[in-house]
Amino acid sequence: MRNFALTLALRHLRSGKGQTLLTISAVAAGVIIVVFISAIVFGIRKSVMAMLTDVLPHITVETAEEKAVPLARSDPAPGLTTSRIEKQNPQRKFLGNxxxxxxxxxxxxxxxxxxxxxxxxxxxxxxxxxxxxxxxxxxxxxxxxxxxxxxxxxxxxxxxxxxxxxxxxxxxxxxxxxxxxxxxxxxxxxxxxxxxxxxxxxxxxxxxxxxxxxxxxxxxxxxxxxxxxxxxxxxxxxxxxxxxxxxxxxxxPVQAKSWSREFPDVLGSMNAYDASAYLISGFSLVASGFAIASILIVSVVQKGRQIGILKGIGATSRQIMTTFLLEGLFISLIGSVSGAVIASALILVLGGLRQPASRPGGIGELLFPSDLTWQLVASAIASAIATTVLAAALPARQAAHLDPAEVLR
Amino acid sequence: MSEIKSKNAIIIETNHLYKTYHSKVETPVLFDVNLRIHAGEFVAVMGQSGSGKSTLLNILGCLDRPSRGTVHIDGQDISRLSDDELARLRRERIGFIFQAHFLLDEFTCLENVLLPVLIRYGYIPAKEKEGAIALLKRVGLAKELHKTPDEMSGGQNQRIAIIRALANRPVLLLADEPTGNLDSKNGKEVFALMREIGEETGVAVVMVTHDDRLALEAHRILYIEDGYLGERDRVLSAPGSPGIMPVPSFSRMNA
Incomplete structure (x- = not known):
């Protein structure tokens, strides 16, 4: 036994096996969703972009279009004039210069x-x-x-x-x-x-x-x-x-068309993909945060008497708060790292799957194009840790402010 | 660590102590309690349920504050202390024993005893560990050092709780019906242990009890009725006398 809060936090996690496992799973599930969804969405973006880069010019220059001019003029009735306005085909379709x-x-x-x-x-x-x-x-x-x-x-x-x-x-x-x-x-x-x-x-x-x-x-x-x-x-x-x-x-004096104006849907859907990846990631983190907070609140209520007695024998509010924050930290560390490992393994396995090839003997396109980077994994782990510690803060405060006289009565 | 106090050192002194709980209705609990307890004294507190015994004990143990009046514990006015200072006072000067042992199942018997030391120092000095082992051996728990509380009997656990309460060598030991959950044999043993250690270390012991025979072995018996504290005439409560009754004229005297 070294540090009191550290020792107690570790003992709590060890003794409350079911609860510990549940909270770790909640964190892991959040991280799996974040890593998996993001890797797939970024993978789709990357493969679409690669496809665009490989097969499309970014800009196409052609001859300028002629201005629309009145083609014919007729006077169907006295005092009335109609004219037909039409875009003309360029006289010369070629770029001579x-x-x-x-x-x-x-x-x-x-x-x-x-x-x-x-x-x-x-x-x-x-x-x-x-x-x-x-x-x-x-x-x-x-x-x-x-x-x-x-x-x-x-x-x-x-x-x-x-x-x-x-x-x-x-x-x-x-x-x-x-x-x-x-x-x-x-x-x-x-x-x-x-x-x-x-x-x-x-x-x-x-x-x-x-x-x-x-x-x-x-x-x-x-x-x-x-x-x-x-x-x-x-x-x-x-x-x-x-x-x-x-x-x-x-x-x-030419017409220059950029790919993004020619195919506005591509860029729009890429941005929609990105936005939904961030949204799903955010929601799943918030959901696992709530799950963790509620499990920890129950655990604080269960440990009410213990917290009372610890305060009775001289533990300060800060020591009690530190204990529960450390529990949150350990849960988030183990949960997010194991979630990241599971998600990465899943992506590596699914990443090997390919669609049926477009020609005999050919290699089909990836079923799940994914872009798994260490930055993605690191930021998923970091945000899961932040969410979990934040979720643990509420129960930790609750524990720290327990009135020992009240719980021991 | 506090040295053994000389016999006449005042450990507890209350002056015109009142306690009222403020919730939806105001509930007055203690009225004008004036109390003085010296080092080495063994004091029993008696009274019916709801009379205010536990409230008094909580205030003396710095778990609660008085509504009015002053309380000095080992010379310190507790109404002037912050929450952290009160925690420190509890940690260094006061030991608690409750009706339930309140040991932590996550820790072994020896670790439970050393918890107050760990809370206080952040680590376990070797000397403290040896001392705790020696005490546990003395109360016959040599083989149980590494068992957890759920593997031991109620009497064993209560003995561990007493040793835990004494781990930081307090000047005041507060016990709230320490034998309440034990059979009479175990109860007597636990009580004897408290007295023995109290006499050895010079710690002041305040014990709430419902057991007349245990109370009679105390140096003094305080009686609380409806929030008023009095000291009981020991002659009236000699063994064989009928039920314990407070003497009305004592109820407002300085105990």
């Missing part, structure tokens, strides 16, 4: 990759089979810095692709029944060309069907001459793309 545009955009701070591309729609065919698709012509090395095609390659190559070669999306290759080395024909509106399949890539089940060729053949297919249709841009941060897009639009 793209090399200058690329220079300007590269000069903007926060931009990491810029690639001029020609993008268009067409029909891909092999034998009697056809699929409608979108084709992008760009320099493979630059393209790969904006959209990670190389990373998703499951056969063949993308880098060093020749001008008569194509990299197919897995879905297109599957529908056409082709493999690397086969030839496919791509038909645009007015021209068509034959390509040798250099590689096949699979960006996952949710990605858009898109094929890749080099810039020159795309310029011929879509008759852009030396111009391009789009400039794709990647910045340092996904979240700064709006500001960067605005900056580009002020510097150049």
């Amino acid at each position: 793209w090399s200058h545009d690329v220079e300007v955009i590269r000069g903007i701070a926060g931009i990491t990759a810029v690639v001029p591309v020609v993008m268009g729609q067409g029909i891909l065919s092999h034998g009697g089979k056809q699929v409608g698709t979108q084709i992008t012509g760009a320099d493979p090395e630059s393209m790969n810095t904006v959209i990670s095609i190389g990373k998703f390659l499951i056969a063949g190559k993308y880098h060093g692709m020749r001008s008569d070669e194509i990299v197919l999306n897995y879905k297109s290759a599957r529908d056409l029944g082709v493999a690397t080395g086969d030839r496919v024909r791509f038909a645009a509106e007015r021209h068509s060309a034959s390509f040798l399949i250099a590689g096949i890539y699979d960006p996952g089940r949710n990605a858009v069907r898109a094929e890749y060729i080099t810039l020159r053949p795309a310029q011929s297919l879509f008759e852009t001459g030396s111009a391009v249709t789009l400039i794709l841009i990647k910045g340092e941060s996904l979240y700064r793309s709006d500001a960067l897009a605005d900056r580009i639009a002020t510097l150049l």
Whole structure:
């Protein structure tokens, strides 16, 4: 026996096995919920963001839209005039001055990759089979810095692709029944060309069907001459793309679209995920706090006489209060650490589960994408300890203020 | 640690002590109690249930404060002390024994005895531990040192409670019906132990009891009726005399 409050707190925990176990479980349950929910939500966010980063340009630059102008004017009756106002298609859909545009955009701070591309729609065919698709012509090395095609390659190559070669999306290759080395024909509106399949890539089940060729053949297919249709841009941060897009639009007479404005739902749902993770975590901590407080209050009531006698033999209110706070501290330490261990184990086990693969022999996406970091675990433990000690404060005060004359009567 | 007090040192002195409980109704409990108890005295307090015995004991034990009047314990005016100072006074000068032993089941017999020492010093000095073991051996509990209270009999536990009350060498030992839960044989043993230790250490003992025969062995018998304290004529209460009756003319005298 060393310190009185410490000794008594440990003896209380040891003698009240059921209560101790119950309170420890309440803390552990809170921590499990916090760690698990947060890791999953942050995991989903991370995988969505990674997906966006890998397959979407942050900013797309295209020619400015024409202003809407009155198209026709008619006078159906004397004194009345109607006019039809319509947005016109741009006269030129191409960025003729793209090399200058690329220079300007590269000069903007926060931009990491810029690639001029020609993008268009067409029909891909092999034998009697056809699929409608979108084709992008760009320099493979630059393209790969904006959209990670190389990373998703499951056969063949993308880098060093020749001008008569194509990299197919897995879905297109599957529908056409082709493999690397086969030839496919791509038909645009007015021209068509034959390509040798250099590689096949699979960006996952949710990605858009898109094929890749080099810039020159795309310029011929879509008759852009030396111009391009789009400039794709990647910045340092996904979240700064709006500001960067605005900056580009002020510097150049072009239209710059940021991904977050094109897909506002994605960012909105990410924020909703985050908010619900924090909310669920907060509520579960509060709930376990209440559970702990009520168990400890019952324990103080049960120990009323003991507290009275201890005060009778000279224990101060502070010593009694310290005893019950220490009990709360021990419960929170053991509960939160064991909760964190259980939650982490659960995440590691579930984290190995995958969805059915999108292609035979492929690796499916994670069933529970999770982002388990030591910061998350540490902050869950810290907030559980804070909650528990706070919950123990009320019963501890109650114990400290017990009137010994009252309980011993 | 307090040295053994000389026989004529005043341990308890109350002057015009009144106690009234204030709840929904005012309940007066003690009226004008004037009391003086010296070191080494063994005083029995008698009276019917609800007469105010326990209230008096709680005030003398610094668990409660008087409503009016003064109480000096070992020279200190308790109405001037803070709660922490009262706790310290209880810890260092006063020992308590209750009807129930109130030992802590979480601790062994020896640890229970040493609890007041632990509360006081924050650790157990080796000398105190040896002293406690010696006392426990003396009362025949050598084999029970490491048992917990729920493994022992009522008489054994009450003996441990007495030794616990004396652990910090108090000047005042307050006992609220210490033999009330024991059979007569165990009761006598416990009582004898209290007297013996009281005489050895010079501690003043105030014992509330309902047992006439035990009371008769005290140096003095105080009687409380309806909140008034008196000292009983020992001759009237000699063995064989009929039921104990307070002498009305004594009820307001200085005991």
